[in-house]
Amino acid sequence: MTKKKDRLIYLPLGGAGEIGMNCYVYGYGPEGRERLIVVDLGLTFPDMDTTPGVDLILPDISWLAARADRIEAIFITHAHEDHIGALAHLWPQLKAQVFCRRFTGMLAAMKLEDRGLQPNVVSVVEPRPHAVEAGPFRVQFVPVSHSIPESSALIIDTPAGRVVHTGDFKLDGAPVVGEAFAPEEWHAIAKEGDGVHALMCDSTNIFSPRPGRSESTLAEPLTALVAGAGGMVVATTFASNVARLKTLAEAGRAAGRSVCLLGRAMKRMVTAAVESGVLTDFPSTVSPEQAVDIGRENLMLIVTGSQGERRAASAQLARGKYLGLQLAEGDLFLFSSKTIPGNERGVIRIMNAFSEMGVDVVDDHDGLYHVSGHANRPDLEGVHDLLRPKMLIPMHGEHRHLREHAKVASDKGIASEVATNGMMIDLTSGRPQVAEYIETGRVYLDGNVLIGAMDGVVRDRIRMALNGHVMVTVILDEQGEPLGDAWADAMGLAETGKSGAPLVEAIEADLTEFLNRADHRVLKDDDKLDEALRRIVRQVAMEEVGKKPEVTTVVSRLD
């Protein structure tokens, strides 16, 4: 066996070609024997169109699981679900030590414990200059601003050079919670050693042409909005946006209102933020039980459900009384958030329910009450210029984001490549080169089991939802003759068809007629009989109601 040269590889398993489900692998060593580290184990959320009934969508980490003995460590950049949400579900396949900062670590530990795993696999890491040695990798956490506390970029030093993995970030000189953007720190990162070999960079907001705004710019308009309100004020935002929660709560306090947090996730986040020390001076809050007794003009609720989620507090309030609290004419409901594409219908449903109650709904229409947690195009360009990497691989984005980001890089003369999930990139030389295509994809947490995206379970659900389902039961006696009539049941189909007869009766009539005149060879052959029964069901259903249902046949033979 010839000795292979060491190489530095990058392999996205999620997040490259989509927004969400981030999971990236780096490797260093001889080809096929690289030592590996994993950055983020995120999930994405199902929808009725493509994944009905599914609970969570996780990256397919089969490639990684088959090489678990080569994994040195798992690093989590921050505690958003699309970066940490798969950790507890997939950790048992990887079993490596998990490194992250304190706040992230608290949430990681809770998630592991929720699934019966040991939280001591999580190691809390101090930010740079502290470093974690993981095989050939030396990893430092660099605080960045984002819409959750303690988000971090990773400086990954390898024998082939320095990789900067931004994670999700924005440039914020006054982020309300956490460290302000420090250009001199980034400058230092670029200056050390041979500089930045490769920059793996967040692409979410590459299409936003104007510089991003600071979280701190929201205090003034939010304070004015709450001060001007007459009735109860209710604000929703992402529970994990602890800086926003603070700004909102302070706006409430400034208006002399008692602040009440509603929603399990929100209380969990604030508790973790306070306990980890990232959140200080949060205004004191009242419980829902106490809130009930406070005059509406003196009350402000901060609630979960900014994306219209049906079980969150905002949707509960939109349906009526929740924990004794109820909105009414003259109250104000604020979406201090952006609606994620795909969630519009749920959000609009809530807006209209509040409108029916006479509640004034304010959203981020004018950009006054929300800022993004991601760097916009000019900010990204600023980071490119600060770090001056040899290569730039865009990550965390749909294909169009990655492509645009790669273009921006190429236009500056930085070598770049659109690397989507499953594309292993060799970074060794200073020019990204596709090394291999890895079979990858998604797995579904469905109830309490993991199912493959392609194994047909979800496809069958979608078919039943679109076409309805007919079940046929036929009993054949010892001689193989039909015993009694065929029986049909239908679900998800119109009861009555064009003929005016019940659909199942029309189906049964044709099935029975078929059975009575069917050839013995057909009746004896399970496959042929099944096929004939299906054909009849679909034919009758098409004539009667214009649909071709899914069909399940049960042929019971008494022999």
Place this chain on the structure above:
Amino acid sequence: MTKKKDRLIYLPLGGAGEIGMNCYVYGYGPEGRERLIVVDLGLTFPDMDTTPGVDLILPDISWLAARADRIEAIFITHAHEDHIGALAHLWPQLKAQVFCRRFTGMLAAMKLEDRGLQPNVVSVVEPRPHAVEAGPFRVQFVPVSHSIPESSALIIDTPAGRVVHTGDFKLDGAPVVGEAFAPEEWHAIAKEGDGVHALMCDSTNIFSPRPGRSESTLAEPLTALVAGAGGMVVATTFASNVARLKTLAEAGRAAGRSVCLLGRAMKRMVTAAVESGVLTDFPSTVSPEQAVDIGRENLMLIVTGSQGERRAASAQLARGKYLGLQLAEGDLFLFSSKTIPGNERGVIRIMNAFSEMGVDVVDDHDGLYHVSGHANRPDLEGVHDLLRPKMLIPMHGEHRHLREHAKVASDKGIASEVATNGMMIDLTSGRPQVAEYIETGRVYLDGNVLIGAMDGVVRDRIRMALNGHVMVTVILDEQGEPLGDAWADAMGLAETGKSGAPLVEAIEADLTEFLNRADHRVLKDDDKLDEALRRIVRQVAMEEVGKKPEVTTVVSRLD
């Protein structure tokens, strides 16, 4: 019987509390014996979240159908599906003469013929001053600008006064196709007789704070965009936006490109527009067969599918070759359209598919390539001021739009009321008064039958999609004893559960065990047996895969 006084009533059956499915009724006469006219018979579109498998959603016109003998006429303001789409489906229940302008009439006739109805029930009406006498109503069509040719407001004169029903409209001084906004005409409408008694007004864009822009402002940026393109140019917009098609085609011609229309709906619209005389000077087009032989730098396609519809031309091109045409690196795809809330995922899917092909996708991000067809808030206020109605009833909007519009009116001292579907409003006095609440809602065209929204068919589909479906077959012999083992089939559920055994085998094992030890009284009682079988299936499924499936049981008794 005391003689009742004549009254003027307004009853929205669709469109008031939603954007789409417009259907409004006006009545005049003694209470309960009013003569009626119908304005618009529109539909709305299903979605996977709430109406999987449904083809179209129509207003529930039971109230109207029960009073068909009192209907004088049906008026259609314009040919958008949400105003005309239910006509052919619901006309058989109403059987009244249909009045509309020429272009609308051509499309109405096609729709009726498509469903085997006589197109001669459609009467084409010239615009004001021409009038249609319909019982106590005298109705004039006033040309307005919108995103389809020959959209019209209706002037409805009644013994109780003049009603102006705006339909969908915008104010456009240079609409490219059709008549320009003429304030003097609206002024005249307000001056005649006793002025405007009631204004029923489009509310779609009440939340858009800036004045609307003219369709003609798009010519310059679109021409520049196409002129600057190197490869093939493909543009999509609503097929019915004939003015936009013209602007796009002219931009193509100006750049020396051959123009090809793709998509059935688009060709149908252009043909109707040319034949009805509303569209003149449309650049000559080439067929897809001819287009294949034209160099991509000399070709421009104008295609259907701006909302990401899976079967439309844009989605077909996103999947690969369509009618011999295929996009490639360096081509340009333009969305000259706005994405309707709820359609984001489909549109984004197409954008990314094109990105993978190396196609540059341009959307209306900067407002350069699309303008709305609806009047914005300042434009609406302009119309209020021009018409100076006694009352304003907002229509065509979700609840939040109607409420905001009513507020705007009230702030000007105009009497207003939020009237949602099913609220009959008495307009006689000059102050809107709720007269009655009518049972209303939606019906679904499902395959070729109409089903009720509340009759459980769609609910069952959604449940099967979320929970999966298990079918159980049990045979009991002449003595009521189980004959053989229970049989289970599952659809839309994981094959293997926690125990490692196939799910259906785990279910069958527990069912068989139950049957073998079940009390005779349970086995004899269909309901009790059914309930027991369901409970076992759900319990096993919950343990094995963490889901509670829908269950269908078939118990065959050989006695």
